[in-house]
Amino acid sequence: DNVYASGGDISGSTNVIDKISTSTDGNSTDIGDLTVGRQYISGQSSETHGYSSGGITPSSNVIDKFSFSVDGNATDVGDMTSSRRGVAGQSSSTHGYVSGGEGPSNVMEKFTFASDGNATDVGDLTVSRDYTTGQSSTTHGYTSGGTISNASLQNVIDKFTFSSNNNATDV
Numbered sequence: 001d002n003v004y005a006s007g008g009d010i011s012g013s014t015n016v017i018d019k020i021s022t023s024t025d026g027n028s029t030d031i032g033d034l035t036v037g038r039q040y041i042s043g044q045s046s047e048t049h050g051y052s053s054g055g056i057t058p059s060s061n062v063i064d065k066f067s068f069s070v071d072g073n074a075t076d077v078g079d080m081t082s083s084r085r086g087v088a089g090q091s092s093s094t095h096g097y098v099s100g101g102e103g104p105s106n107v108m109e110k111f112t113f114a115s116d117g118n119a120t121d122v123g124d125l126t127v128s129r130d131y132t133t134g135q136s137s138t139t140h141g142y143t144s145g146g147t148i149s150n151a152s153l154q155n156v157i158d159k160f161t162f163s164s165n166n167n168a169t170d171v
Contacts, residue, residue, distance in 0.1 A: 006034055006052045013037035013057055017066055017074060031071035034064050042089030042134060044096030046113035053098045056085035063111055077116035081109050088134030090141030092162035099143040100125055100132040108160060108168060122165035125158050
């Protein structure tokens with residue numbers, strides 16, 4: 001099995017997609033490029049593909065997709081509802097989610113893995129914040145931490161269900 005890392009900040013935004021083996025120790029391998037170099041992006045994954053969403057290039061709403069089975073470049077498969085960096089990413093078995101982001105933002109949006117397309121706004125976080133972290137269980141997405149305008153650190157953990165479109169709750 002492998003894990004993947006994409007984008008980032010190497011003296012400016014980078015477009016690199018790296019693959020890291022979980023079965024042996026060693027360095028990552030550059031296996032392709034995002035459609036545009038960017039930093040402060042979120043990641044999502046289906047069974048077959050990795051996704052990189054949002055970020056700064058100076059600002060991006062791009063959703064890129066790359067294959068797990070064949071090394072290669074990503075393709076632009078859709079757009080987020082707005083350009084945001086510092087967003088959190090979550091994944092259900094059928095959809096990718098993007099939440100929060102610079103602004104700060106309370107937007108939660110999702111896009112389907114079954115076909116390429118744009119994300120749709122599906123609810124709100126309890127607190128608008130940027131530079132958050134995303135987590136996923138099999139039934140829920142979580143958005144934790146972050147800041148309000150890079151100043152006030154937040155300790156909020158929001159939870160939202162994957163089974164319906166609703167606002168998050170502070171858990």
